[in-house]
């Protein structure tokens with residue numbers, strides 16, 4: 001390790017080179033010099049993102065045993081497996097920054113790292129599965145497509161694959177909702193009820209408004225984030241309103257109206273105090289989500305131990321780690 005790496009202070013020229021790479025829209029790779037704060041910001045964001053994918057399996061997982069048909073069950077299983085895969089790509093991207101996945105998991109289950117607020121709400125009916133696909137994955141796509149152009153190579157590359165799968169998730173949610181909307185009055189009411197419960201939390205996924213977002217300016221200067229939270233939220237609303245009309249559901253916001261001058265939709269203010277509470281751990285399901293994650297981690301200890309013992313044995317026998 002060089003003195004620069006140890007202290008985080010740039011040798012002459014290194015910081016200038018880093019700035020030039022960012023300005024030229026090129027990628028920073030794991031072996032490149034980077035400021036400590038850039039590394040810390042990436043670890044924070046990528047870890048939160050990975051944790052969200054893993055915790056995000058729980059709300060929909062709740063319906064795996066009660067899916068209304070074999071087809072719906074197979075789709076939902078595949079989606080939950082995709083989320084697990086996204087978590088893995090993202091933990092792997094975080095590891096290139098010099099942090100261990102076990103440490104990140106420990107930080108999640110001890111409450112020292114965050115995950116997305118959206119996964120702290122309950123899934124009360126099967127329509128929630130459709131609405132999560134449509135709104136939550138829809139919001140995730142708006143937020144994450146620009147991350148494919150993030151300045152840090154491993155994160156940007158992971159996002160390309162993740163976004164392709166998220167688009168598929170959104171389509172399956174919308175298709176499920178269209179099917180329900182063509183069904184009975186009770187099914188249509190179920191969809192509307194789910195939309196009423198998930199709309200505002202979906203808007204909150206984009207984070208606090210720009211004036212209250214301490215990290216945005218620096219993350220944008222480093223080209224980690226490409227747009228502010230409010231810009232992405234607006235993009236999501238503009239994308240979603242026509243889809244809601246096509247579906248035949250009402251978005252629960254009396255302030256929603258077309259702004260001719262701006263060429264986009266005006267909408268109401270999310271309840272920021274609710275977002276703060278949920279982020280602080282006081283949402284409807286925070287405790288349950290983290291507790292389940294902790295239990296799954298502890299229950300899986302023997303699998304990790306067995307895999308490690310097997311890898312050690314193979315190495316001592318001179319074999320490949322995998323063949």
Ligand code: 3HC
Nearest residue numbers: 048049052115116117137140204205206207213214215216
């Ligand atoms: N839930 C929980 N915490 C949130 C949050 C939310 N919806 N929005 C913001 N926060 C936290 C931030 O992490 C930050 O806390 P920290 O400084 O302790 O880390 C604080 O609130 C202030 O917010 P900022 O806007 O200043 O923070 P960021 O610049 O990091 O922006 C973000 C927040 C927009 C969520 C950004 O981190 C981001 O784009 N992350 C990558 C995408 C991501 O993690 N998405 C989560 C959903 S995952 C998902 O969608 C899975 C899919 O399968 C559906």
